[in-house]
Amino acid sequence: MDPKIKQLYQSVILKKSKAPFNFEKRPKAKYKIEANNPVCGDRFTLYLDIEGEQIKDAAFYGHGCAISKSATSILTQN
DSSP states (O other): OOHHHHHHIIIIIHHHHHSOTTBSOOTTOSEEEEEEOTTTOOEEEEEEEEETTEEEEEEEEEEOOHHHHHHHHHHHOO
């Protein structure tokens, strides 16, 4: 593996996967979207609060590979 890619994987992807932002259930969220990938087994629920055309709050919960979990973490970060 290319050393730069390995460093990126270890420094960003693994950190975010182990300690993701907004990783919690929010049953009172206005919108709840469930997504899964039957091929790899990733399964997440996305919780959103939207006002007008703007996302005011976002969280997610579930399980999946380090890449999908870290990417969702980054996408929900304020």
